Amino acid sequence: MKRTNLIVNLALVAVIGTITLGTIEALPSTGPTVAQASWKTMRQKQKAKKLELGASKKQVIKKLGKPERDDNQMLTYHDFVLYFENDKLVGSDLPEIQKKVDKKIAVKNARKKQLKGQAQYFGRRPVYDLQKMPSAYKAVRSGDEMWYLYNPGEGQPLLLRVDEPGDMTTVYVYNKKKENGRGRLLYTGRTIYQKNGNNNQNYY
Numbered sequence: 001m002k003r004t005n006l007i008v009n010l011a012l013v014a015v016i017g018t019i020t021l022g023t024i025e026a027l028p029s030t031g032p033t034v035a036q037a038s039w040k041t042m043r044q045k046q047k048a049k050k051l052e053l054g055a056s057k058k059q060v061i062k063k064l065g066k067p068e069r070d071d072n073q074m075l076t077y078h079d080f081v082l083y084f085e086n087d088k089l090v091g092s093d094l095p096e097i098q099k100k101v102d103k104k105i106a107v108k109n110a111r112k113k114q115l116k117g118q119a120q121y122f123g124r125r126p127v128y129d130l131q132k133m134p135s136a137y138k139a140v141r142s143g144d145e146m147w148y149l150y151n152p153g154e155g156q157p158l159l160l161r162v163d164e165p166g167d168m169t170t171v172y173v174y175n176k177k178k179e180n181g182r183g184r185l186l187y188t189g190r191t192i193y194q195k196n197g198n199n200n201q202n203y204y
Helices: 002-026 034-049 057-064 095-124 127-132
Strands: 074-076 081-085 088-092 137-142 145-150 159-164 168-174 182-190
Touching: 034 057, 034 095, 057 074, 088 095, 095 159, 095 168, 095 182, 127 137, 159 182
Parallel strands: none
Antiparallel strands: 074 081, 081 088, 137 145, 145 159, 159 168, 168 182
């Protein structure tokens, strides 16, 4: 009798085990595994490192996929954040992108310094030299002022030099949208008419 009960119990255990295993195998997948999620995050991060400053949010999302959060000027992914201004990528907490930001700032500062030096050179050139080279320095009289336009090249903006009564010279970034053409002020100094000799002669 005991032997019969033992056989029956073993049979029941086998049946229950089979049913349980089948139920577990039939359970639907609830999402990606930890390994899959980690791989996706790593791929997103690698792609993000190659993003160029100025990319639009739409371009970024197309490349990286949908972010966890979109706060208008900030896209948050699993372990990094991207910052935007006027829908353009301007920074991130990723070191690779921050290096690009730092480089852009350094280049911008270098160009500003270079432009200031060019404006100083332009402002200190004697009037005599400017009027000897009309192809390089376009001269225009405006009332009692004399204007000179100079293109320093290298992607820099046009410079406007204004020689005013009272022997004062100012140099501006030329702004064609303004009636007087005067943009940002770069240089102010005394008007130089000749390198040597009489500096009071007017060569207008």
